[in-house]
Amino acid sequence: MNVRRLIPTAALAGAVALGATALTACSGAAAGAGTKDGKVGVTASFYPLQYLAEQIGKDHVKVDTLTKPGVEPHDLEITPKQAVRLSGADVVLYLKSLQPAVDKAVAQAGVKNTVDAATLTTLASHGASGHDHGAEPGHAEPGHGEEGDEHAEEGHGHRHGEAGQDPHVWLDPAKYAEIAKGVGAALEKADPDHAADYKKNTDELVAKLAALDTEFKDGLTNTASKTFITTHSAFGYLAERYGLDQESISGVDPQSEPSPARMKELQAFAKQENVSTVFFETLASDKTAKVLAADTGLKTDVLDPLEGITDKSQGADYFEVMRSNMKNLQKALGSK
Template identity: 70%
Template sequence: MNVRRLIPTAAVAGAVTLGLTALSACSSSDAADRKSGDKLSVVASFYPMQFLAEEIGGSHVSVTTLTKPGVEPHDLELSPQQIGGLSDADHILFLKGIQPAVDDAVAQAGVKNTVDAATLTTLESHGSEVDGHDHGAEEHEEHAGEEHAGEEHAGEEHAEEAGLDPHIWLDPVKYAEVAQGVGKSLEKADPDNAADYRKNTQTLVAELNKLDKTFEDGLKNTATKTFITTHSAFGYLAERYGLTQEGIAGLDPETEPSPARIDEIHAVAEKNKATTVFFETLASDKTAKTLAKDLGLKTGVLDPLEGITDKSAGADYIEVMQSNLAALQKALGAK
């Protein structure tokens, strides 16, 4: 279940090649169209893509995001100005299946250097929709061909049509694979600065490898492997580290669970010694607190990292993921 690895370039070469096929037509002529010293204009769909663009692009890029801090990304509606401005970008980085409005606008923009992060790694399915929630790691293999469970937003249904979970950034290993693909795409879009993009990519991948090892060590010995969450976004994380995500029923993390579902969660919590119901920073904690009170459990924040605000437990992806690890260790009784 928990296959270990650092992230060598060769291991993801196939995925990166597939993801960059659309960029093969790009050449140094694209860079020549910009004035000497101009930064590469990069549009990112939401925070996980913005972080990659900024970390890898460094001083050579000017990054704007379509999803402002504090905005729930799945429900994003683009203004006419945002849609029209996309065609002026030098590079677009998005994740298909998360934000339907973005998917449609990107398709219409026709920008050569457009990268769908989902093509830079392998998407997987997690759990089933038989009982309306996500079973996580233990049942991943049993239901590998079935649709991902308990999806909280209609915006993810595009990816879910194929039974695939789009939350790849919450697995440091898959996120590192995506980072390498993004680095390659920036090299193609701006060959004059390729060496810097390559160096920045290596630095970021090393940080993600370190984060992965920290999660592996920190979650190796726990009193329980089950965590309950209102947002079923942590299937990849659960699978990577041998955990089980138990999502609350409903497409929206604020949906009130049915009495039958509360009984199911209660049984799961007792059987697996679960202690905590997690909620997220960009959605209401009402459901989590109500359920926790009914079941005599605690509540906590597990951040799906779809946006950074002043309420986030960290200033960037790495810091918030470290906070997520600490929250999981506490809830799972890490030794």
């Protein structure tokens, strides 16, 4: 279990309070009153929300992200300097329960226009196989056994949403479009003078996401197999949307280590389901994927959960990486 070191709440509150005072003193205006060049200051917790703000806000916004390229979002630690910047934002975009450190920082920042992306669409619970295991007696998510419970008591557990809800909604273009609409509405509220531009940009982005959704439906309809194995259970919404079955090695935490029993179970599963490929991702270790592939004679390939863009990403932005994901799935599933 990957234990995260979070800034104590009292220290974080102090940093935010001092930051707000400093910002007011330096600018002669209340924090959150816009940037020096008149643009709306948006702070996004990680890449998918940063991308929406940039595409919808364009020249009217200045976007800052708390999760820098190459940092695994689940592991983010908020620095006092970031807490100060967060308190001075006009709009804050985050996804509650994805990043515990961000949740605490947002709660302390007190920014008026704060948007939780999880409230803009409907979340579901996806277990290791991409299905809802919430009602199954005795089901334990891989990587969250006794050790996970112990860390949860310490305040460092890797928990997602209410009742274990899966936060990876941006990997479903249709759900991502719903979030885009909410982000657009938030920018319109924060900057009504440019509301027409935000509405136009939102509509254009939603149309592009609808086209991407159609591409995935057409591209993944006729395949030899419907099952894929990933290192981390990030693709439940994508699998659900396009009639696929996700089986993950490590559950929702990409850094958790699977047990020997889980690895043996996956070896048998791969043979039974004629799985050809084990997918790993760019921001987390590929060790377990390579071990499983070596033990079963499978190939490995990238399926990117799009939690960040780096020079290792198979594309420069959300749409390019999503299309790379589709091509990799088509190859692994035997698209006809």
